[in-house]
Amino acid sequence: xxxxxxxxxxxxxxxxAEAVVEGALLAGCSFYGGYPITPSSExxxxxxxxxxxxxxxxxxxMEDEIASxxxxxxxxxxxxxxxxxxxGPGFSLMQxxxxxxxxxxxxxxxxxxxxxGPSTGLPTSPAQGDVQQxxxxxxxxxxxxxxxxxxxxxxxxxxxxAFNFAEKYRTPVILLLDExxxxxxxxxxxPLAQDLEILYRLQPSMPPEWYKPFEETVRGVPPMPPLGSxxxxxxxxxxxxxxxxxxxxxxxxxAAISRQFRKIDQFFFDIQITDEFLTGDAEVGVVxxxxxxxxxxxxxxxxxxxxxxxxxxDLKTLFPFPRAxxxxxxxxxxxxxxxxxxxxQISREVKRVNPGTSTVWTINRVDGHIIxxxxxxxxxxxx
Amino acid sequence: xxxxxxIDRFEICLSGLGGQGVITLGKVMGKALAxxxxxxxxxxQSYGPEARGGASRTDLVISTRPISYPKTDKxxxxxxxxxxxxxxxxxxxxxxxxxxVNTTLVKQIPTNQYLGLPFTEMSIDRLGLPQAxxxxxxxxVTFLLPxxxxxxxxxxxxxxxxxxxxxxxxxxxxxxxxxxxxxxxQPPAIWAAMTVADNGNGDTEKxxxxxxxxxxxxxxx
Amino acid sequence: xxxxxxxxxxxTIYPDWCKACxxxxxxxxxxxxxxxxxxxxxxxxxxxECVNCGFCELHCPDFAIVVTPRGKTRNGGTQPPQENGN
Amino acid sequence: xxxxxxLIHEYLRHDxxxxxxxxxxxxxxxxxxxxxRSVHALGIPKDDxxxxxxxxxxxxxxxxxxxxxxxxxxxxxxxxxTGIKMAKPDMHVIVVQGDGDALSIGGNHFIHAARRNIxxxxxxxxxxxxxxxxxxxxxxxxxxxWSTTTPYGQMEKSFDFVEMTRAAGANFVSRGTxxxxxxxxxxxxxxxxxxxxxxxxxxxxxxxxxxxxxxFKSPVDMYQWLKKAAMPLEAYEKLDPDKRAGxxxxxxxxxxxxxxxxxxxxxxxxxxxxx
Numbered sequence: 001x002x003x004x005x006x007x008x009x010x011x012x013x014x015x016x017a018e019a020v021v022e023g024a025l026l027a028g029c030s031f032y033g034g035y036p037i038t039p040s041s042e043x044x045x046x047x048x049x050x051x052x053x054x055x056x057x058x059x060x061x062m063e064d065e066i067a068s069x070x071x072x073x074x075x076x077x078x079x080x081x082x083x084x085x086x087x088g089p090g091f092s093l094m095q096x097x098x099x100x101x102x103x104x105x106x107x108x109x110x111x112x113x114x115x116x117g118p119s120t121g122l123p124t125s126p127a128q129g130d131v132q133q134x135x136x137x138x139x140x141x142x143x144x145x146x147x148x149x150x151x152x153x154x155x156x157x158x159x160x161x162a163f164n165f166a167e168k169y170r171t172p173v174i175l176l177l178d179e180x181x182x183x184x185x186x187x188x189x190x191p192l193a194q195d196l197e198i199l200y201r202l203q204p205s206m207p208p209e210w211y212k213p214f215e216e217t218v219r220g221v222p223p224m225p226p227l228g229s230x231x232x233x234x235x236x237x238x239x240x241x242x243x244x245x246x247x248x249x250x251x252x253x254x255a256a257i258s259r260q261f262r263k264i265d266q267f268f269f270d271i272q273i274t275d276e277f278l279t280g281d282a283e284v285g286v287v288x289x290x291x292x293x294x295x296x297x298x299x300x301x302x303x304x305x306x307x308x309x310x311x312x313x314d315l316k317t318l319f320p321f322p323r324a325x326x327x328x329x330x331x332x333x334x335x336x337x338x339x340x341x342x343x344x345q346i347s348r349e350v351k352r353v354n355p356g357t358s359t360v361w362t363i364n365r366v367d368g369h370i371i372x373x374x375x376x377x378x379x380x381x382x383x
Numbered sequence: 384x385x386x387x388x389x390i391d392r393f394e395i396c397l398s399g400l401g402g403q404g405v406i407t408l409g410k411v412m413g414k415a416l417a418x419x420x421x422x423x424x425x426x427x428q429s430y431g432p433e434a435r436g437g438a439s440r441t442d443l444v445i446s447t448r449p450i451s452y453p454k455t456d457k458x459x460x461x462x463x464x465x466x467x468x469x470x471x472x473x474x475x476x477x478x479x480x481x482x483x484v485n486t487t488l489v490k491q492i493p494t495n496q497y498l499g500l501p502f503t504e505m506s507i508d509r510l511g512l513p514q515a516x517x518x519x520x521x522x523x524v525t526f527l528l529p530x531x532x533x534x535x536x537x538x539x540x541x542x543x544x545x546x547x548x549x550x551x552x553x554x555x556x557x558x559x560x561x562x563x564x565x566x567x568x569q570p571p572a573i574w575a576a577m578t579v580a581d582n583g584n585g586d587t588e589k590x591x592x593x594x595x596x597x598x599x600x601x602x603x604x
Numbered sequence: 605x606x607x608x609x610x611x612x613x614x615x616t617i618y619p620d621w622c623k624a625c626x627x628x629x630x631x632x633x634x635x636x637x638x639x640x641x642x643x644x645x646x647x648x649x650x651x652x653e654c655v656n657c658g659f660c661e662l663h664c665p666d667f668a669i670v671v672t673p674r675g676k677t678r679n680g681g682t683q684p685p686q687e688n689g690n
Numbered sequence: 691x692x693x694x695x696x697l698i699h700e701y702l703r704h705d706x707x708x709x710x711x712x713x714x715x716x717x718x719x720x721x722x723x724x725x726x727r728s729v730h731a732l733g734i735p736k737d738d739x740x741x742x743x744x745x746x747x748x749x750x751x752x753x754x755x756x757x758x759x760x761x762x763x764x765x766x767x768x769x770x771x772t773g774i775k776m777a778k779p780d781m782h783v784i785v786v787q788g789d790g791d792a793l794s795i796g797g798n799h800f801i802h803a804a805r806r807n808i809x810x811x812x813x814x815x816x817x818x819x820x821x822x823x824x825x826x827x828x829x830x831x832x833x834x835x836w837s838t839t840t841p842y843g844q845m846e847k848s849f850d851f852v853e854m855t856r857a858a859g860a861n862f863v864s865r866g867t868x869x870x871x872x873x874x875x876x877x878x879x880x881x882x883x884x885x886x887x888x889x890x891x892x893x894x895x896x897x898x899x900x901x902x903x904x905x906f907k908s909p910v911d912m913y914q915w916l917k918k919a920a921m922p923l924e925a926y927e928k929l930d931p932d933k934r935a936g937x938x939x940x941x942x943x944x945x946x947x948x949x950x951x952x953x954x955x956x957x958x959x960x961x962x963x964x965x
Contacts, residue, residue, distance in 0.1 A: 013414040058776045063802040067769040074773020100763045184453045185426040187417035227740050227758040228781050234753050236761035297451035373452050625715030630910040661694040662871040665719030666709045670695045
């Protein structure tokens with residue numbers, strides 16, 4: 001059976017959460033530290049089942065979400081590809097360690113299956129209220145990659161992408177799903193690892209005595225050897241010099257922080273992923289992400305049937321915000337509609353990049369139900 | 384396998400009480416239609432307070448095209464296993480959609496255009512196993528859906544259940560299918576356009592209906 | 605009373621590292637060390653009294669005291685190191 | 691006693707600025723020396739040691755020594771160490787925490803790491819106070835003591851690290867002081883090789899923040915107090931309970947040999963691999 005599996009991609013009927021598990025394993029994830037929370041627990045349960053059966057796989061249930069992310073950071077330093085999954089309240093608890101991971105440049109993937117909030121909110125209902133928190137949740141200024149997924153197949157592919165970005169840019173990557181995406185079952189194709197692009201963190205190529213863990217490099221991303229490999233170094237959440245030692249010297253502080261921004265900022269073209277649908281001649285545009293993008297997709301189809309030139313940008317990367325693509329849409333359309341299951345979070349970004357050529361409308365829903373195609377269609381017809 | 388007919392967004396809503404096995408029913412059906420029949424299927428469910436004692440619901444969207452919106456937008460087939468579910472989801476149906484009710488529990492049916500079987504009664508009286516009610520429903524729905532094949536549904540059922548309860552559930556599936564064919568005669572005419580073209584290798588039990596049948600529900604047996 | 609252990613050692617104190625906490629001075633059983641207030645560090649004023657008990661080395665929180673057998677430098681050579689005002 | 695300090699120097703980072711940041715008379719440096727001697731005595735290569743520290747004065751210890759060193763965030767050192775140990779079970783993962791880090795902000799992680807019995811060597815540097823942040827009370831500040839946040843005296847009872855760790859299920863629980871260095875060396879060596887969660891509570895004076903507010907005239911006074919107060923566990927147990935007040939037992943309190951978490955995990959994986 002297992003030999004058979006290796007020869008071909010297989011089709012499964014799976015939850016979005018299960019697709020995340022498949023994606024993580026394909027990407028080479030070998031460590032999961034987590035704490036159960038609705039509606040993300042299926043990811044944890046899947047990893048609990050699968051990881052101990054893989055070569056070297058470690059699964060551990062920690063005492064809370066803080067500990068979960070802490071364990072992931074430790075394992076990441078030890079050279080593992082790591083993942084944890086959580087939802088709103090747990091995500092809030094993790095914020096300090098997200099900042100720590102940014103500061104020590106530890107690659108990791110954090111999946112947040114968004115539910116209604118704030119606080120305990122609507123535990124079993126979808127929402128998209130953690131978008132700005134994913135970008136700005138931790139204290140201090142930092143850069144971070146936040147991705148999103150639309151359907152179940154996308155959950156698999158975006159998880160692989162998240163791992164690739166984490167490793168390539170030595171950074172935490174947050175994958176934001178919503179309850180609908182995580183709990184939808186669909187037929188998906190699980191590809192073979194050999195058919196995917198799988199990236200690994202850069203390893204040092206100099207003798208250990210010359211290695212500096214936070215050295216400036218061409219890409220801005222320093223190589224990262226696993227602990228115990230002969231490259232002994234120090235990591236700290238304090239602002240540090242290129243040796244990793246704490247520093248307060250203004251020039252060293254500025255160099256460290258600006259490199260951490262630059263390593264992501266200069267690769268916008270690689271990181272910013274969008275999926276455009278009928279935007280070429282669109283007069284009314286829609287910008288959506290997650291499960292709402294699926295509603296928007298149907299609404300755009302229905303609008304086209306009625307002769308309205310509607311188009312959709314489905315954001316797969318939320319941050320760094322895909323400015324170029326959205327600005328293009330804003331320049332072409334008289335109205336751009338931003339439906340989201342919050343009181344307006346990505347719409348802030350859309351408005352921020354609006355060159356003044358378009359009117360930005362929002363559709364906001366926070367009652368624990370997905371925005372329907374009908375709601376979006378109504379808005380498109382008015383636009 | 385590749386499906387041999389085209390469907391564009393066929394929407395099923397399976398609803399009932401928490402504990403009736405509605406979500407398992409949706410999973411088994413979704414898996415069969417997706418992996419066995421080769422359709423694109425999106426199955427979603429409602430969780431939360433309404434799953435405890437209140438209405439429980441799972442949606443299936445079936446299509447040969449990629450599915451955008453994963454929830455039901457306009458329901459083609461509503462299966463209501465409880466009165467509350469029937470009341471709650473009836474308004475979401477398309478004008479010409481089909482309503483299948485569990486006549487044991489749904490006594491006030493909002494329309495006389497419906498199909499009904501006493502599923503709860505059947506599972507208790509004839510199988511002695513109330514838990515198999517959802518599989519009887521699966522049999523009936525398999526009969527009703529022109530694009531569903533009994534053999535593939537059975538396979539999915541067998542794969543999804545623990546070995547020791549497979550036999551009784553296959554029996555329940557067959558009973559549901561048989562009773563539905565006895566009671567309803569033909570799959571609803573409204574779906575005739577989607578009816579499967581027999582490819583000659585098995586599954587010949589369901590031929591394309593030659594003419595539309597009355598949609599008036601027969602009396603429950 | 606002459607202790608045969610006495611006077612067998614050489615004591616090096618690194619003034620840059622010593623913070624003059626006074627631990628070595630207070631607990632030295634032979635009263636070998638004293639704080640040089642002007643220099644802000646400990647000094648071995650009675651090196652010949654040292655019985656090589658090892659207290660100062662084990663307890664120096666700043667790793668600033670090195671006790672080596674007399675006749676050897678801390679690098680194993682024969683030249684005595686630069687002494688601290690002794 | 692030749693070559694005690696030279697040995698330590700060999701393990702220090704030569705590109706770090708010395709003297710270290712700790713106050714004159716701070717016991718943290720003594721513990722670091724003890725740790726280095728123990729690692730050396732056991733012949734553990736530097737590459738095989740991961741030293742994880744929390745926040746506070748204890749957190750600053752890690753940067754000076756040439757191991758794989760991680761300075762984590764406040765209270766979470768044990769979680770990071772847990773990740774490292776599970777990912778690399780063959781590494782010696784040592785955690786250095788202060789009393790506030792370990793049992794105030796990090797209390798939950800501490801009891802769960804002990805409960806899991808994961809193979810970490812945990813050195814809790816208990817100085818009864820938050821030193822680095824200016825002398826606020828911690829969960830280890832003794833009843834009646836003064837700090838900047840207990841200006842009228844501490845009203846709360848302090849944690850007993852030993853009893854807490856014993857109750858949580860750790861394999862090895864011990865207490866030492868930085869005055870009794872030879873005992874401390876022995877305890878650290880034992881903790882390093884003991885399977886499962888191993889604790890050494892290290893009593894270490896903080897004159898700057900604790901001593902001055904609590905009638906200790908100098909760092910030396912605090913060491914004098916430790917010298918008098920601490921006594922071997924065996925002797926303490928023989929002591930008339932009436933005479934125990936003010937005395938602190940040191941030594942090994944718990945010495946169990948339950949399999950460590952990483953050992954149990956490896957066994958589970960081996961079983962799964964067989965099918």
